[in-house]
Amino acid sequence: MRLSLKGMTVASGLLWGGGILFVGLINLVKPTYGVSFLEMISSVYPWFHASRSFVDVVIGTVDALIDGAIAGLLFAWLYNLSAGNRKEA
Numbered sequence: 082m083r084l085s086l087k088g089m090t091v092a093s094g095l096l097w098g099g100g101i102l103f104v105g106l107i108n109l110v111k112p113t114y115g116v117s118f119l120e121m122i123s124s125v126y127p128w129f130h131a132s133r134s135f136v137d138v139v140i141g142t143v144d145a146l147i148d149g150a151i152a153g154l155l156f157a158w159l160y161n162l163s164a165g166n167r168k169e170a
Contacts, residue, residue, distance in 0.1 A: 083164055084157040093153025098146035105138035 101122065104115040112133065119131040122141060126148070129141040 083161045086154060086157045086161070089157035090150045090154040093156070094146045094150030097149025097152070098142050101145035102138065102142040105141055109133060109135065109138065 104118055107114045108116065108119060116131070119141075122145075123129050123131040126141060126144040129144055130137050
């Protein structure tokens with residue numbers, strides 16, 4: 082069985098981007114929520130800063146969408162490469 086490259090790319094990007102968006106928006110409402118997580122993410126993404134502004138949440142979400150999509154694409158490609166042309170029994 083092979084994975085869909087397009088499907089895995091979209092799903093991974095939306096999942097990771099949605100996670101960052103979710104934590105970022107909750108942090109805007111409740112300042113103590115997810116502070117350590119957002120600081121860790123800001124050390125990975127150079128344009129994202131954990132400064133509690135809506136613009137930073139959007140920038141982090143876009144970074145995460147792109148990063149998640151690339152990771153999903155690579156995962157599906159490597160999986161399909163290792164699965165080869167096996168025939169189902």
